[in-house]
Amino acid sequence: MSRTRWITVVLIALVWASMMSFGGVAAETVMLYPNIFGDAPASLDRAREFLIAGGPSDYFPPLGATVVLTCLVATALTWREPRLRWWIVAAAAVFIGCEFLFSALFFWPRNEIMFVDPVGTHSPEYLRQVAQEFVTGHWVRLAGGAVTSALAFTALLRWVGRAARAGTDRRERTETGGALL
Template sequence: MSRARLTWIVLVVLVWTSMLSFGGVAAETVMLYPNIFGDAPESLSRAREFMVAGGPSDYFPPLGAAVVVGSLAATVLTWRNQRLRWWIVGAAATFVACEFLFSALFFWPRNEIMFVDPVGTHSPEYLRQVAAEFVAGHWVRLAGGAVTSALAFTALLRWARDTAPRTADGAEAPR
């Protein structure tokens, strides 16, 4: 397989996985979060009961790993192309900062409090505070996913434009 073909595939995978991640976070925002955080602590108890077979913690870590691996591969494959390099690096840095580091430092401790610690460990007031913090911080993750997807998609479009066959007059050749 040629390097150009491999780069194309990796960029498509990066865009696809970053958009799936962003779409998943956006869907959580409008479908799950009102139900999970709407009237803590009662809604947190219902969420514990509902998410027995699976939940966001089953979906996002493998998808996030795919975005990170795709970002690393795309960075390696496009490093020599200055027109693409910083779009990919920007996408990777935004994803790692907003989706991984921010989640690990901000969301994971709050998930422990709301969903792992035994029921009754924390006061209702404290659970409401933690739920409100979680929802407020969630907008950072949502914005990070949007920026990551936009940067990755821009890199893919630039790659497609740069590698499109050209006619003698410089116009893109029909495929």
Template sequence: MLSFGGVAAETVMLYPNIFGDAPASLERAREFLVAGGPGDYFPPLGASVVVTGLAAVALTWRDPGLRWWVAAAVAVFVACEFLFSVLFFWPRNEIMFVDPVGTHTPEHLRQVAGEFVAGHRVRLAGGGVTAVLAFVALLRRVRATAVPAAVTPVGVGR
């Protein structure tokens, strides 16, 4: 759920500035994201989500009411956040932010930026699905372990 919130915030706050007017906006983003950027934040966060997700799968495996919700959340996260990022986003990040300025034509940079934004919708949807699956698992766990509140008869204890 944290990762989804981070990706959603990045979408609203950074993406219009980074991809709004490629290639000029890409150059501004390079200048702005010098001290730190999404590439400094999301890989460690993603790794911690995968590790804690795998631990959660192991810890909930004996509970059939939780097992598949947690496993599905981890599977969707790995597919949409990790694998999709490695295969789709990382090559485009190289083109837009790592290769020296002037290596690619403005038309190519606009195309790659457009592909990145379109692909980001898949990542955002996957993060949303992951968050919903994890939240359902959490609710199921809370409901299964909640102690019913004691009912006090009307007028008693007043």
């Protein structure tokens, strides 16, 4: 497979993975969060019972790893394309900052408090406070996912536009016997 085709495939994979991640976070926001955080601590107890077979912690880590991996591969493949690589580097930086680092530093400790610590460990007032902090901080993650997806999609559009222009230039040179018009 040619380098151009590899770049195209990897950029499509990056856009797909970043949009799946953003879409998952957006869906959580409107479908799960009102039920999970709407009436803490009772809603947290219901969420513990509901999210036994699977939940966001089963979905997002592998998807996040896919976004990071495709960002790394896309960066390596497009490093010689300065007009493209910075879009990908920016997408990677935003995703790693907003989705991974912010999650590890902000969300994971709150998840422990709300969903791992034994019921009754924390006061209802404290659980309400932690739940509100979680919901408020969630907007950073949602915005980061949107920005990551937009940056990755912009990189793909720039790449496809460049490839289309290159194809048009080649056809024109072929049709004119190699002379540039």
